[in-house]
Amino acid sequence: DSGVTQTPKHLITATGQRVTLRCSPRSGDLSVYWYQQSLDQGLQFLIQYYNGEERAKGNILERFSAQQFPDLHSELNLSSLELGDSALYFCASSDEEASSYEQYFGPGTRLTVT
Amino acid sequence: AQKITQTQPGMFVQEKEAVTLDCTYDTSDQSYGLFWYKQPSSGEMIFLIYQGSYDEQNATEGRYSLNFQKARKSANLVISASQLGDSAMYFCAMRERSTGGFKTIFGAGTRLFVKA
Numbered sequence: 001d002s003g004v005t006q007t008p009k010h011l012i013t014a015t016g017q018r019v020t021l022r023c024s025p026r027s028g029d030l031s032v033y034w035y036q037q038s039l040d041q042g043l044q045f046l047i048q049y050y051n052g053e054e055r056a057k058g059n060i061l062e063r064f065s066a067q068q069f070p071d072l073h074s075e076l077n078l079s080s081l082e083l084g085d086s087a088l089y090f091c092a093s094s095d096e097e098a099s100s101y102e103q104y105f106g107p108g109t110r111l112t113v114t
Numbered sequence: 115a116q117k118i119t120q121t122q123p124g125m126f127v128q129e130k131e132a133v134t135l136d137c138t139y140d141t142s143d144q145s146y147g148l149f150w151y152k153q154p155s156s157g158e159m160i161f162l163i164y165q166g167s168y169d170e171q172n173a174t175e176g177r178y179s180l181n182f183q184k185a186r187k188s189a190n191l192v193i194s195a196s197q198l199g200d201s202a203m204y205f206c207a208m209r210e211r212s213t214g215g216f217k218t219i220f221g222a223g224t225r226l227f228v229k230a
Contacts, residue, residue, distance in 0.1 A: 043220040055215025105159035
């Protein structure tokens with residue numbers, strides 16, 4: 001158990017809909033990262049938050065947005081969903097002060113868009 | 115341009131033997147970090163090992179070691195004494211600075227099959 005929790009584990013929704021994925025980082029970790037893993041694109045970095053502030057952006061679509069709240073949990077919002085958004089979405093957290101910069105991954109949320 | 119390249123889509127190894135999984139990377143930064151993660155069929159991502167760009171010694175964690183050759187920009191993972199439970203997908207990743215924070219870029223992965 002990495003200490004990172006993600007809800008829900010599975011989500012099935014229709015095209016055009018909007019969903020929110022939730023992540024709670026490990027206790028004490030200020031950094032949260034979001035990733036998308038799909039068969040055709042592999043594991044793609046989406047966005048990083050640190051202590052409530054957006055720090056780095058990767059291949060995140062404009063239809064997607066994220067935020068990190070004062071209690072450090074984070075949410076990833078996906079809107080106007082398309083079939084191609086079906087993927088496993090991971091959240092990871094890290095202690096940026098640690099020498100190994102290890103990211104602890106949550107179990108993921110599997111999103112299926114029908 | 116591909117920043118992390120894993121050229122072996124699949125690898126087979128006999129139980130108890132050592133195996134090397136290849137990874138090359140591309141960056142113009144002087145400060146970066148390299149990781150290996152394991153993803154079993156259950157789907158979770160498990161951290162294995164980390165190497166910083168300024169670390170002079172190769173990282174080791176139990177049966178895992180990272181063969182870091184900076185001039186060649188390679189960071190191969192060596193698994194010694196393979197076990198059946200090592201069968202999984204293995205990802206090489208690089209952490210590099212992005213404006214205000216850090217990005218982690220993953221390779222396409224290598225699927226390792228350990229034979230009994």
